[in-house]
Amino acid sequence: MIALVEPTVNTVAYLIHEHLWESAKAQPQAEPAVLGAGYDEVAQPVGLTAAT
Secondary structure: OHHHHHHHHHHHHHHHHHHHHHHHHHOOOOOHHHHOOOEOOOOOEOOOOOOO
16 A cells, blocks of 8 residues: 555655746846845955955
């Protein structure tokens, strides 16, 4: 009996996971300025300069 139930549970869990993954990918991403607030283009803190 368990040999029939376990693959079914795995299949349903996989389908739910795929649905949630596709939903998450379809949502618009946040603006980079929000995610990287306080950093310039080369990932240095704003106001500090790289030592040469």
